[in-house]
Amino acid sequence: MIIHSPFAELRDYLAKIEQQFNLAAWHNPNNLFQLHYDELGLSLHKTDEKKLGAIRVDFVTGAAAHRRKFGGGKGQAIAKAVGLNKGVTPTVLDGTAGLGRDAFVLAALGCKVILHERNPVVAALLYDGLQRAYQDAEIGAWMKENMRMEFGSSHQLLPRSTDDIDVVYLDPMYPHRDKSALVKKEMRVFQDLVGQDLDADGLLPDALALANKRVVVKRPDYAPDLNHQKPSMVIATKKNRFDVYIKAAMKN
Numbered sequence: 001m002i003i004h005s006p007f008a009e010l011r012d013y014l015a016k017i018e019q020q021f022n023l024a025a026w027h028n029p030n031n032l033f034q035l036h037y038d039e040l041g042l043s044l045h046k047t048d049e050k051k052l053g054a055i056r057v058d059f060v061t062g063a064a065a066h067r068r069k070f071g072g073g074k075g076q077a078i079a080k081a082v083g084l085n086k087g088v089t090p091t092v093l094d095g096t097a098g099l100g101r102d103a104f105v106l107a108a109l110g111c112k113v114i115l116h117e118r119n120p121v122v123a124a125l126l127y128d129g130l131q132r133a134y135q136d137a138e139i140g141a142w143m144k145e146n147m148r149m150e151f152g153s154s155h156q157l158l159p160r161s162t163d164d165i166d167v168v169y170l171d172p173m174y175p176h177r178d179k180s181a182l183v184k185k186e187m188r189v190f191q192d193l194v195g196q197d198l199d200a201d202g203l204l205p206d207a208l209a210l211a212n213k214r215v216v217v218k219r220p221d222y223a224p225d226l227n228h229q230k231p232s233m234v235i236a237t238k239k240n241r242f243d244v245y246i247k248a249a250m251k252n
């Protein structure tokens with residue numbers, strides 16, 4: 001897979017991304033997926049579903065900017081799940097980063113977040129989104145301080161981590177029941193791009209070994225417990241739940 005772009009001056013940067021994430025070796029079934037780089041950065045397109053539009057990572061404008069300014073509050077389920085309290089801002093390792101949405105929510109709430117992503121195409125999108133954010137005059141320094149990614153599988157990276165991690169956050173893919181338009185476009189593309197993360201159970205023991213305080217697993221409400229392991233507590237939202245495995249109390 002190569003990155004298409006009208007900008008000749010970006011060839012070196014794009015070649016670096018192609019190389020870093022080994023995009024040439026990635027199996028692109030029937031050339032279904034394409035990567036483009038335009039004035040808004042790197043984006044993914046699915047050629048048989050033009051209506052879906054582009055999928056890209058944007059930490060700087062739109063919904064991300066709003067969230068950064070207004071946070072979303074420590075009352076929201078994800079904040080409760082990772083144990084955010086007054087004065088407590090844990091270091092979180094997001095072992096299944098995807099496009100970094102949840103990681104950004106956590107960073108906006110004050111956490112320092114390390115992101116792991118193993119899918120080369122998703123990792124390239126995430127990397128480019130982070131690079132553009134790092135260069136932003138307003139949030140660049142804050143982003144560099146609070147969000148960094150590592151390309152690879154958490155199956156290898158979690159046991160090797162030397163970071164002092166309070167919380168490991170996991171949100172592996174799980175088969176969606178709902179095939180209707182209700183399933184967000186991004187989720188549908190992800191199903192085809194990434195598959196089902198059938199090896200996700202194996203992440204829990206490594207996550208529990210690494211986290212000082214807790215492991216949080218995001219699941220659709222109908223999914224079984226990860227690794228068939230009962231959580232210490234469950235925080236339910238409309239369609240998802242956060243299974244929380246507590247190791248130690250959150251303190252400053």
Ligand SMILES: C[S@@+](CC[C@H](N)C(=O)[O-])C[C@H]1O[C@@H](n2cnc3c(N)ncnc32)[C@H](O)[C@@H]1O
Pocket residue numbers: 095096097098099100101102103116117118119122152153154155171172173174194197200203
């Ligand atoms: C459901 S998405 C995560 C979405 C993410 N929480 C967000 O808010 O954008 C799951 C992602 O985890 C990645 N993933 C699954 N297992 C992984 C592993 N063992 N190591 C690294 N990434 C993994 C998949 O490639 C996929 O991109």
